[in-house]
Amino acid sequence: xxNKNEFFVPINEVAKxxxxxxxxxxxxxxxxxxxxxxxxxxxxxxxxxxxxxxxLRAIKSLLYDKGMTIAGVKKILHNGTFDTETKxxxxxxxxxxKPPVSxxxxxxxxxFAIQLLKxxxxxxx
Numbered sequence: 001x002x003n004k005n006e007f008f009v010p011i012n013e014v015a016k017x018x019x020x021x022x023x024x025x026x027x028x029x030x031x032x033x034x035x036x037x038x039x040x041x042x043x044x045x046x047x048x049x050x051x052x053x054x055x056l057r058a059i060k061s062l063l064y065d066k067g068m069t070i071a072g073v074k075k076i077l078h079n080g081t082f083d084t085e086t087k088x089x090x091x092x093x094x095x096x097x098k099p100p101v102s103x104x105x106x107x108x109x110x111x112f113a114i115q116l117l118k119x120x121x122x123x124x125x
Contacts, residue, residue, distance in 0.1 A: 008039060
């Protein structure tokens with residue numbers, strides 16, 4: 001995209017930026033109606049705000065990179081933990097290797113890890 005500071009970005013440019021087909025963005029609008037609301041202009045053309053594009057980027061990451069389902073992402077959006085989930089980076093682990101172990105530096109990190117485990121348990125139930 002030429003200008004990163006554009007307030008409204010048309011759907012075709014968003015699709016190029018995210019490497020997704022436009023019909024996928026329209027589908028996600030229906031699935032995540034509370035989180036993704038484009039502005040419609042003349043001729044019902046869809047325009048997205050920067051913050052909406054960042055939500056779409058995070059949803060794409062959850063679905064494609066982390067392997068979550070649409071229902072799982074909906075639960076995250078409904079529970080209000082969307083920002084927390086999107087900030088967690090996925091660590092690739094090779095087959096047969098144990099993931100790297102790090103020791104928490106303070107109790108805040110432990111509390112945060114416990115909270116994430118509780119949320120994961122709720123999603124699995």
